[in-house]
Amino acid sequence: MWKAIAARGTTPVTYLALVAIWESFVRVFNIPGWVLPSPSAIVGTAIIWAPELFFHSLATLRETLIGFVLALIFSLPLAVIVAFTTTLRRLLYPILLVLQSIPKVALAPLVILWLGVGELPKIVIVVLVCFFPILVNVVAGFEAVPKAMLDLMHSLRASEVSIFRRLRIPIATPHLFTGCKVAITFAVIGAVIGEFVAAQEGLGYLILISSAQSQTALAFAAILLLTVISVVLFYGIEFLERRLVTWSP
Amino acid sequence: MISERLSANDTLAGANETTAEARPQDTPAVELVHVTKSFGTGQDFVRALGPIDLAIATGTFVSVVGPSGCGKSTLLRLIAGLEVPTEGKIWRYGTALYGPSRDVAIVFQEHVLFPWATVLENVMLPADVLGLPKAAARERAFRLLETTGLTEFAGHKPHMLSGGMKQRAAFCRALLSDPLLLLLDEPFGALDALTREELSLELSRLWQDLGRTALLITHDIEEAILLGDRVIVMSSRPGRPRLDIAVDLPRPRDVNTAKHPRFVEIKQMARGLLFTREHD
Numbered sequence: 001m002w003k004a005i006a007a008r009g010t011t012p013v014t015y016l017a018l019v020a021i022w023e024s025f026v027r028v029f030n031i032p033g034w035v036l037p038s039p040s041a042i043v044g045t046a047i048i049w050a051p052e053l054f055f056h057s058l059a060t061l062r063e064t065l066i067g068f069v070l071a072l073i074f075s076l077p078l079a080v081i082v083a084f085t086t087t088l089r090r091l092l093y094p095i096l097l098v099l100q101s102i103p104k105v106a107l108a109p110l111v112i113l114w115l116g117v118g119e120l121p122k123i124v125i126v127v128l129v130c131f132f133p134i135l136v137n138v139v140a141g142f143e144a145v146p147k148a149m150l151d152l153m154h155s156l157r158a159s160e161v162s163i164f165r166r167l168r169i170p171i172a173t174p175h176l177f178t179g180c181k182v183a184i185t186f187a188v189i190g191a192v193i194g195e196f197v198a199a200q201e202g203l204g205y206l207i208l209i210s211s212a213q214s215q216t217a218l219a220f221a222a223i224l225l226l227t228v229i230s231v232v233l234f235y236g237i238e239f240l241e242r243r244l245v246t247w248s249p
Numbered sequence: 250m251i252s253e254r255l256s257a258n259d260t261l262a263g264a265n266e267t268t269a270e271a272r273p274q275d276t277p278a279v280e281l282v283h284v285t286k287s288f289g290t291g292q293d294f295v296r297a298l299g300p301i302d303l304a305i306a307t308g309t310f311v312s313v314v315g316p317s318g319c320g321k322s323t324l325l326r327l328i329a330g331l332e333v334p335t336e337g338k339i340w341r342y343g344t345a346l347y348g349p350s351r352d353v354a355i356v357f358q359e360h361v362l363f364p365w366a367t368v369l370e371n372v373m374l375p376a377d378v379l380g381l382p383k384a385a386a387r388e389r390a391f392r393l394l395e396t397t398g399l400t401e402f403a404g405h406k407p408h409m410l411s412g413g414m415k416q417r418a419a420f421c422r423a424l425l426s427d428p429l430l431l432l433l434d435e436p437f438g439a440l441d442a443l444t445r446e447e448l449s450l451e452l453s454r455l456w457q458d459l460g461r462t463a464l465l466i467t468h469d470i471e472e473a474i475l476l477g478d479r480v481i482v483m484s485s486r487p488g489r490p491r492l493d494i495a496v497d498l499p500r501p502r503d504v505n506t507a508k509h510p511r512f513v514e515i516k517q518m519a520r521g522l523l524f525t526r527e528h529d
Contacts, residue, residue, distance in 0.1 A: 148361045155329055155349045156378040166378070170365045247364040247406055 037217035042224070045217035052206070057225050059201040063119060063191040064233070067126020068184055075131050079138035084160075100132045105193050112198045122194030122202070129190035130183035134176070141175025142168045177241040184237055188230045203229075276343040277304040278430050278462040279328055284337035285487070286323050296487040298323050300337065303481070303490065305464060307342075307429075310456055312465045312473035312496075315483030316523060321466045324488065325434050328464065329355055342429070351379050354428035356436040360415040362407040368418050369394070369403040375426040386425060393421040396455065413444035420452065424459070431456070431463040437472065446504070449476060453502050470519050474512055475502055482519045491522050 019039050025031070026038040033041055046053060082089045082096075108125055115121035145167055153163045195204025203222045210218040285299035298320035305311050315321045326332040327339060330349040339346040341353070354375070362371045369390060376386035394400050397417040407415055416436060423431060436452075437445040453476050456463055467473050473480045474496055482492040498509055506512055 146361075148357050148359055149363070151326075151331055152355070152357065152361050152374075153378070154331055155353070155355045156375055157349050157351060158378045162378055166374075167363075170363065245365075248408060 034214040034216045037220055041217050042220045045215075046221040046224075049218055049221065053203075053221060053225060056201055056203050056206045056222070057229065059119075060188070060191050060195065060203045060226070061229055063122040063194070063202065064126055064184075064187045064229070067123045067190065068130050068180075068187045070123065071127045071130035071134060071183060071187075072180070074127065075135040076138065079135050079142065082135070083139045083142040096132070096135070099128075104129050104190060108193050108197045112194070117198045117200065122191050122199070125194040126187045126190040129186040133182040133186065134179040137175045137179030137182075138172055141172025144175065145171050174241070174245050177237060177245065180237050181234060181241075184233045185230055188226060188233070192226065276307070277340070278307045278309075278342060279303070279305040279464070280340040281328075281334075282338045282340070284327065284334045284339060286320065286327060286332065287335045298327075298486075298488045299334075301489060305462060307462055308460055309478045310463045310465065310476055311479045311481065312467060312477030313481045313483060314467055314470055314473040314519060314523070315488055316485050317468060319483045319485050320488035321483055322434055324483075325355075325432050325464065325466045328430075329353055329432050351375075351426060352429040353432060354423035354426060354430075355432045355434060356416075356419050356423045358435040358438040360407070360412075360419040360439075362415055362418055362422075364407055367404050367406060368399060368410070371407065371418060372421045372425055374422055379426060381426060389427075390421065390425055393424055394418075397421055397451070411444075412440050413448055416440060416448060417451075420455070424455075429461060431461055433463060433465040433467075435467055436465075437469075438467075445472070450503060452476065453500075457500055470516055470523065471507060474498075474515050474519070475506055480515065480519060482522045492519060494518065 023038050023040060026036055026041075037045070078092070082092060104125060107128065108121075111121045111124050111128075115124060149167055149171075150163070153167055158166070191202065192204035192207075195202035196208055199205040203226050206222045207219045210216070210222065281301050281303040283300045283302060285296060285301070287294060287296045289295055301324070313321050313324060323332065327334055328341075328346075330346055330353070341350065362368075363374070366374075372390045372394065373386060375381070376383065376390075391400065391403070394403055397420065399414060399417055399421065402410060402414065402418075407418070410418065416439070419436070433452075437449055440448065449472055456476075465473065465476055477496050479493065479495050481490045482494075483489065484491045494515060496515060498506055498511055
C-alpha cells in the first residue's frame, strides 16, 4: 500500500518541493520582484488580474484551436494525395519540404505585414506550424500497413478504396494522433510567436507588455497559463486517442 | 482414388497430359504448366521456382514440403494469384488464372487479424469485402466459431486470444466464403509444438468435413504427411518437385497415424531427399 502511495505521490511531491525551494530562495536572498517573483506573489498577481488573464487566455486558445483544426482539415486530404498519387507527390513534396524548412518564427513578421494585426495572421502562423507534423505522420501511417494484411485484402480482391477504408485508415489513426500531439504543442508556440510580433490581445501580447513594464509576476502568471493550456490540449488529444484507438498493434 | 496414385516417384508431369481434354468433373483444381518465377534482372537475377508442372486434383489435400528458401511460398502466392509467373501458365478449374479469386482463400503463417476489430468482425471480413449476404455470412461465421471453440470470444479483440486461438480465428475467416481452394502458407509455423499438433489434427477433421481442395506449404515433414493425401518434396532453389507421393493412410488421422509403418516409410523417404543434394 505504501508503494502505491509512493508511486502516485512522487510527481506532486516533486512539484511541491520545487515550488517550496523557489519560494524560500526568493525570500531568503530577498530577490526583487521584478527579477524573480515568488510563487505566492505570482498567485496574488494572478488573482488581481484574473479577468484580463482570462480574456487573453481565451484569445490565445481560440487562435490555437482554430489554427490546429484548419491544419487538420488541410493536411488530411493532402496526406491522401501525397500517399497515393505519384505525379502529385513529385510535384507537391519539394514545395512542402521547402515550406517546412523555413523557420516559422522568421516568417511571422511577414505574415503580420501581409495580413495585419488581427486574429487571422496568428491563425495562419498556427496552421503553418501544425501542418507538417500532421501531414508527415499520416502519410507514414498510410504506408505502415503490414504486407501480410495487404496480401489478405488483395486475396479477397479488395479495391484500393476498400483497402483504404478498412485497412489504411485504422492503421494510420495512431500515427495521426502522434502527429496531432506534436502539432498541438507547436500550435501554442505558433500563436504566441504571432502575438509577440504584433497583437492587441493574447497571452503572448500580455507577456510582452507586462515584462516591458517590469510587471514580472504578471508575465509569469501568463507563462504559467500558457503551460496549462499546452498541457491540457496535449492530454485532451491523448484522451481522445485512448478512446478511439483501443487496440495495440 | 488416393491409392490409384500410389507409386513413389511419380511426378505429375505425366498427369497433365490427361487433363487437357478432360471432362469437367476431372478438371484439376489447380494446374501449373512449365511455370517459373524469377526475381530481379542482370546480376541480381534469381530463379526462385520451377520449371514446375503440377496438377492438384479437386477435393484432395496436397502438402508441399521443402527447405527454407526453396520457393514454396512463392508457389502458393502464384496459385493465389498474388504473383504472376515469369513463364508458363496456371489454370484454376480449367480457366487461365489472372489475379486472386473469391474461390480461393489463404491462411497465412501469421494470423493477420486486424487488431482494431473483434474476432467476429475479423471473421466477417471476406463477407464485407466480397459483399456477401450479411445474415447468411453471420450465421456461417458463428457456426465456424462454434466448430473451433471460439464462440465466447466472438466479441473479443485478437490481442486477448492465445496464439492458437488467433490462428483458429484466421481459419474461420478463410473458410467464411466457403472457398473451393484453401491455401495454407505454413499456418502452424508461428505456434508452439503442442498447439501445432492439436490445431493440425483439428484442421484435418475440418477439411475432411468440408471436402474441399487444399494446398499446404510447410517445412515440417510429419505435418505434411499427417494432413496430406499427397506430399510433394521440393528441391532447394530453384524449387522443383523432387518427390511426389500419395499418402495412402486411412482417415480420420490422429496422433497414432504417426506410428503407422507407411507413415514412417514416407517420412524416411522425404527426409532422405530433404537432406541430400540433387544430382543430375
